Amino acid sequence: MxxxxxxxxxxxxxxxxxxxxxxxxxxxxxxxxxxxxxxxxxxxxxxxxxxxxxxxxxxxxxxxxxxxxxxxxxxxxxxxxxxxxxxxxxxxxxxxxxxxxxxxxxxxxxxxxxxxxxxxxxxxxxxxxxxxxxxPEAAAWRNWSDTGSVRDTADGRLIESCSIEGPGITGRVVMHIRNEWPDDGDIVEVKQEPQxxxxxxxxxxxxxxxxxxxxxxxxxxxxxxxxxxxxxxxxxxxxxx
The missing domain is CATH 3.40.50.150 (Vaccinia Virus protein VP39)
Known part of the structure; x- marks a missing residue:
């Protein structure tokens, strides 16, 4: 989830x-x-x-x-x-x-x-x-890739990256999202597939x-x-x- x-x-x-x-x-x-x-x-x-x-x-x-x-x-x-x-x-x-x-x-x-x-x-x-x-005609996914942006959050500094696959024949775009809080080493990886x-x-x-x-x-x-x-x-x- x-x-x-x-x-x-x-x-x-x-x-x-x-x-x-x-x-x-x-x-x-x-x-x-x-x-x-x-x-x-x-x-x-x-x-x-x-x-x-x-x-x-x-x-x-x-x-x-x-x-x-x-x-x-x-x-x-x-x-x-x-x-x-x-x-x-x-x-x-x-x-x-x-x-x-x-x-x-x-x-x-x-x-x-x-x-x-x-x-x-x-x-x-x-x-x-x-x-x-x-x-889909606007192809928003073209702007979703992120190689590692950094921002401050309530839990500390966060490094976010996102790689994109697709869209496939059904219109699904696969997003591989990596969230890293370097201050304590916590990493959360998420896969989402908006269609x-x-x-x-x-x-x-x-x-x-x-x-x-x-x-x-x-x-x-x-x-x-x-x-x-x-x-x-x-x-x-x-x-x-």
Whole structure:
């Protein structure tokens, strides 16, 4: 599990701060006036806790219990129900909005069709799912290699390196990430495989799951996505049929 190491868990909030993406999801939830929200792949709960308010139930689901322990301990953590698991844990017709922020959707690999099916089944009538993905036409992976950058962290000086393989025929990029804290010699190596799916592929996947009323944006300002390498971000908002 990439974020089962305590040091990586503590770094997660630093590397994934609150920002325009979280504003987008908060505004969407408020517009829908959703009384029941699921943050799927919630991580340490930075966004999740801000969705909670009187009259709204928020469920944060993540496969990493270490991440969830951190989420529970953060301010506002007691306003959210936290659950270790995947989309399969969403009860049928239990949610008005399901969110997958960050690169969550890209890290769901073989289970992607089943995940969308579970989300669709978990949505109420006219329920909404919203998530982001990277446009493969922009080839973001070309900028991910790192031969050894250094930064200071709460656990001391950190040296990070990353080598890239791919993308393969399925669009998967294999990332070999090495984290070294030289002050005490701790080394954590992580392998991640984000999958780049085209706009058309994601639309087709959503349709198969019964989610055909789809809007795609190229940024967090809701400007329409039109494709091409100059639009690296794809933000999907789909309603259940």
């Amino acid at each position: 990439p974020y089962s190491n305590p040091r990586l868990v503590r770094l997660y909030d630093v590397d994934n701060p609150d920002g325009a993406d979280h504003d987008f999801f908060r505004e969407l939830v408020n517009e829908v006036e959703a009384p029941r929200v699921v943050d799927l792949g919630c991580g340490t709960g930075t966004l999740t806790v801000t969705l909670a308010q009187p009259g709204r139930e928020v469920l944060g689901i993540d496969p990493s219990e270490d991440m969830l322990d951190f989420a529970r301990s953060r301010p506002g953590g007691d306003t959210v129900t936290w659950l270790e698991g995947t989309a399969a844990a969403i009860e049928p017709r239990s949610s008005d909005v399901v969110i997958m922020s960050g690169n969550v959707a890209m890290h769901i690999l073989e289970d992607w069709p089943e995940t969308l099916a579970s989300i669709a089944a978990g949505l109420t009538e006219r329920g909404v799912v919203a998530f982001e993905a990277r446009n 780049f799916r085209s706009h058309q592929q994601i639309l087709a996947d959503l349709k198969r799951a019964g989610l055909t009323n789809v809007s795609t944006y190229r940024n967090w300002l809701r400007e329409p996505f039109t494709g091409g390498p100059g639009q690296p971000l794809m933000v999907f908002v789909a309603r259940k049929d």
